[in-house]
Amino acid sequence: MSLATLFISFLWLIMCVQSRPFIFVYRMPADWHENVLAYPSKEHWLRWYKGDELFYNYLRNSSYVTDDPAAAKLFFVPFFTGRQFHYLGKHPENFAHQRAVSESVRQGLLWIQQTYPYWNASGNGRNHFTIFPMDHGRCDSAGLLSPEELGHIISVSPGGDIFKTNKFMPVVNSLQPSAPTWYCYHQARDVVLAQPLELDVDHSIVSPFSGERTITVLYRFAGKQGSWEPKHHDLAYGVRAELARLHKLDPIPGSDFGVAASPDQSVQDMRHAIFCVLPPGWGQYTGRLVRAILAGCLPVTVYRGNDPPFPRQLHWLDFSINVDPDEISVLRPTLMTLLFDKQRILEMQTALKAVQSSFSWDDVPNNAPATLVKELELIARNL
Numbered sequence: 001m002s003l004a005t006l007f008i009s010f011l012w013l014i015m016c017v018q019s020r021p022f023i024f025v026y027r028m029p030a031d032w033h034e035n036v037l038a039y040p041s042k043e044h045w046l047r048w049y050k051g052d053e054l055f056y057n058y059l060r061n062s063s064y065v066t067d068d069p070a071a072a073k074l075f076f077v078p079f080f081t082g083r084q085f086h087y088l089g090k091h092p093e094n095f096a097h098q099r100a101v102s103e104s105v106r107q108g109l110l111w112i113q114q115t116y117p118y119w120n121a122s123g124n125g126r127n128h129f130t131i132f133p134m135d136h137g138r139c140d141s142a143g144l145l146s147p148e149e150l151g152h153i154i155s156v157s158p159g160g161d162i163f164k165t166n167k168f169m170p171v172v173n174s175l176q177p178s179a180p181t182w183y184c185y186h187q188a189r190d191v192v193l194a195q196p197l198e199l200d201v202d203h204s205i206v207s208p209f210s211g212e213r214t215i216t217v218l219y220r221f222a223g224k225q226g227s228w229e230p231k232h233h234d235l236a237y238g239v240r241a242e243l244a245r246l247h248k249l250d251p252i253p254g255s256d257f258g259v260a261a262s263p264d265q266s267v268q269d270m271r272h273a274i275f276c277v278l279p280p281g282w283g284q285y286t287g288r289l290v291r292a293i294l295a296g297c298l299p300v301t302v303y304r305g306n307d308p309p310f311p312r313q314l315h316w317l318d319f320s321i322n323v324d325p326d327e328i329s330v331l332r333p334t335l336m337t338l339l340f341d342k343q344r345i346l347e348m349q350t351a352l353k354a355v356q357s358s359f360s361w362d363d364v365p366n367n368a369p370a371t372l373v374k375e376l377e378l379i380a381r382n383l
Helices: 003-018 030-037 043-049 051-060 081-088 093-115 236-249 263-270 287-294 325-339 342-359 368-381
Strands: 023-025 074-076 128-131 154-157 215-221 256-259 273-278 298-301
Touching: 023 051, 043 081, 051 081, 051 128, 051 368, 074 368, 081 093, 154 368, 215 236, 215 263, 215 325, 236 325, 263 273, 263 287, 273 287, 273 325, 287 298, 287 342, 298 342, 325 342, 342 368
Parallel strands: 023 074, 074 128, 128 154, 215 256, 215 273, 273 298
Antiparallel strands: none
């Protein structure tokens, strides 16, 4: 047998192992799912918080799902809390929507435990996962549940551990202020997901080397600039106000600072920028991060608890920068040094191009749902 044949056989074996079915998807009660999916929704808004439904549909059409729970390494619980949260959030007085969604999750977990043996057999849900697609993950969608009720379920959400570590957001889980520090996000167990974006804006992948990048550093945020004060629980406002102050004092040559006129305009600006400064929003990783990466703009985040999407696969230091909010004054000298280092920028842009597809929910190879499957596969190996 030739070396070429051996190599092809080896690649074929790897592909077979990687595509082997290893996820069992729970079939929730018909009336439960029908009631949830019957909630009306606005597609534009819900797309942001539809990662659970999008991934569910992706799995159904993939080779990763097994109908034999005995052969499964992981168990997916499809709660669809994004749709519930959106519909019930129209009447949010006294956190009524958070309480209602939490109760739905509680009933779903109880049904699984009473109907199937796998939750208890795994050690209180250790090999189970679900997607909480709202900004604060578990805290938004399961804030009423005790740690004992949640067990060891793996939470997939758009945000990481910013909640107990950022001075701009001292209170997060309004339903359980005394919850453990890992309640919203458990770094060793949970997964940060690349957030889906709205459908009415072109979010196709643009290479970092495509076109002219005439903006050195882009600061483009939503909201009224005068409101960027650290008086809200939203941790972004204090960071944005400080970025605005520092930029006004000593702007980086070639930079562009301003309020976003629209998501579409933000994308166009990002496609002409080398670096994009991305403060947090209501959660850690907002749509700005995904927009910037798909637009080929090197992301510059300002987070104290920096838990990026897909950390078990992507080498974030190769294509991004993170600055602690307490050390935000180092942002300008850091970027100025890089702007004079053309070789380093080239290396970062090359690394960014290699991972862009992992942030796209379009039908492209190695897209966001495919990357999530790989992330879950890595977790399953260590269970």
